[in-house]
Amino acid sequence: MSVLKYAPEALKNLFRPPVTTSYPFKPFEPADRTRGRIEIEIDQCIGCGMCVRACPSSALTVDKNAGKWTINRFDCIACGFCVEKCPKKCLSMQQFYQEPGPEKNEVTYTKSPEVLAEEARKREEAAKKAAEAKAAMEAKKAAEAAAAAKEEK
Amino acid sequence: MAEVICPENILEEIQLGELLPTVMEKKNAGMRLAQACAAFIDGKFELSYSFSDDKTYQLVTLRVVIDPSEEVPSITEIVPQAVFYENEMKELFGVKIQMITTDYKDKFYRIEEVAPFGPKKEDA
Amino acid sequence: MGKRSIIPYGPQHPVLPEPIHIDLVIEDERVIEAIPSVGFIHRGLESLVDRRDIHQLTYVIERTCGICSFGHGMGYCETMEDIFGVEVPKRAKFLRTIWFELSRMHSHLLWLGLLADAFGYENLFYQCWRIREKVLDLIEMTTGGRVIFSVNKIGGVLKDISPEHLRLIDSSIDDIKAELEVIKKTFIEDSTVQSRLRGIGIITKEQAHALGCAGPVARASGIRCDMRKRGYEAYQFLDFEPIISDAGDCFARCYCRLMEVFQSIDLIHQAIGMIPDETDISIDVKGNPTGESFIRIEQPRGEAVFYVKASGKPHIDRFRLRTPTFANLPGLCEMLKGAELSDVGLMVVTIDPCISCTER
CATH class of the missing domain: 1.20.5 (Single alpha-helices involved in coiled-coils or other helix-helix interfaces)
Structure with missing residues (x-):
């Protein structure tokens, strides 16, 4: 039992470089598997609606005849279940995150x-x-x- | 390799009248109340009281099936820590539990709706 | 006898990571009784079973909590696998174990940081979280998420860990262990930490048993109860002993969790050494099962009970999750009786409260 057990380490910290990165100036480096946001190759989509039925947070809608695929990016929880379920593998998980915004909005992709x-x-x-x-x-x-x-x- | 002793879990269906004596018996056998919960299935409440034997890792569950109008005696006199489980059953499902030692009177879960998981008002 | 008054403690309080409200009945500076109430973040996840199918529920239940998320998803999958009557491939079991131990490491390191913060040791707090960041990087590398892994499915896991990544984990956790040794010395030997933690918030073995405490709180009071000994997933193949302390005070709880980080490192080494070289990591389950099952797993915070009742419909009838913090609430109330008001914050932190879990 003694006092100042941590003092040597604390002193060393004074001369170490910071462990954090200065984010906006140094870009964020994602891992290969980072679940960022869902992207679609819309021309490959067959409009089957598997992703809509799979989505746990009901963020997706598909209009087969109009060739439209809509995602509410602010409802999406990036679980990747739709990517897993897509029979044509036209959905993919990108490694960058959704940008913040003032309100929830939907993004529609049209063929x-x-x-x-x-x-x-x-x-x-x-x-x-x-x-x-x-x-x-x-x-x-x-x-x-x-x-x-x-x-x- | 570690030895594993894990007997199958047991589910005992008992009548409402037997609840307190059986709980007493489990407590005297040195078991710990692992959880208690309610479920509202097909117009009936299913109450489960699970007791854990920490030496063998066996889980014994007592199951009582009652009508929503029936009143259940509280087990808190025997197992004091059941207070939170019983208040939860009461507030989320609307199970009528009598004589809880610390009755929160719908103030344990500070939510707006009364008994959101239980029978809907029009059914009652 | 002094005058009694009631102090509302929380839901907003600097020491509380999450909103719990406790009414403290105090006499002078001493707490006579503590009455907790929850429900500020009740989201009704248990009632979502009416609207989501069994496979979607894996992702919903995982999001019960941000820290022990992997265990919740895994416990639910295990319960459903029990009802389906299927056995997951052996490699999937080992992968789950490795991820589960990594999540235990990051949860305990987070807690150690919070504890250091609660007794005012800011520097130690930074160091704990700095080490935790390395664990999070390993998790992100292998699963894609930092705290929400989303790799479980009913019948196995979705992603495999490549041999290079396994080797990287193996060497990285050795570095983490070396850094932890420094912190361990401070936590266990420093007299300022000792004087703040020793002899405070004592729960005896008998009390802990009677109040149904779970996890590190129970083990710190000398109860040899670790659900990992139940032998689920790959724990049946691994060699370990639950970490027990006898004192039952805040220091014992700190000691148990600190040593469990080292234990997790050891378990990950063992699991990586034993992992079978198979390609099968999941099996498909089809249809809507009938049956009910209780499964218990050892979360970082203690024993969690999962209960599922299914009756052949697309939606299951009832899902129940008894989280460890819920079991530790009676212990907390007992601990607070007779405590000094200034120690209340520390005691609330030492049960490692996770209120989002508790309210689901």
């Missing part, structure tokens, strides 16, 4: 016009195909019904 046009064309094609298939199915049914009616006669 580029070319991709949207391509998707609209595909949808139309699919709709056409579906309509054709439906018409064929109906014609087949009508023919069957007619055949059945004939047999009954």
